Amino acid sequence: MQEQIIQQGAEAILIKKGEELIKRRVKKGYRISELDEKLRKSRTRKEFKLLEKARNLIDVPSVKKVSDKEMEIDMEFIEGEKLSDNLDNLENWRGVCLQIGENIAKLHDAGIIHGDLTTSNMIWKEQGKKVYFIDFGLGFFSDRVEDKAVDLHLIKEALEAKHFKNFENYFKTILQGYKISKNYKEILRRLERVERRGRYKEQY
Ligand SMILES: Nc1ncnc2c1ncn2[C@@H]1O[C@H](COP(=O)(O)OP(=O)(O)O)[C@@H](O)[C@H]1O
């Protein structure tokens, strides 16, 4: 079957093979090989676990196979558009942002921190009008309010960097979606603190 390299990132190579997407963590030359192998193995496993748990909550690619030896995850290829490329062109950005906020709330309520919430890690599928979250490579399990607030802070910063024209509206709408979280108020209060800390750091 024809294989096509989608991306050769810092951590992984992504290959499209028919309807599947292979995410293979490749060796990093500068790391001691034993450590390198350990890290790649644990990250592959962790990403797999997070994907499996998230799958019961929101739209994520389904995992076909995970291999410790090859350090790769074979998953469903999501046919759609990356939100980093097309959020600014979507008439229905409001609905999309609401869904993003709801997705984050569902993950957080189940103790999943995505860790890399950017629009590059979200795929919009027009058919069914769904936002898929991908790339749980920096994710982890936590019930701490702080971790959830930082996760939200990250997406705000990512939006500001990538979609500066409309980022305030995007973020506001994401927070509207996030209201379904059982700890909404507490997390929002913490987010304000996280942001004050950020400003303080910039000043001094
Ligand atoms: N399941 C998938 N379906 C379609 N495209 C994907 C899928 N997983 C990853 N991609 C594409 O590959 C890119 C990199 O994948 P990602 O998991 O984000 O790796 P990285 O850790 O290198 O950022 C994504 O931005 C997306 O374009």
Ligand SMILES: [Mg+2]
């Ligand atoms: Mg990514």
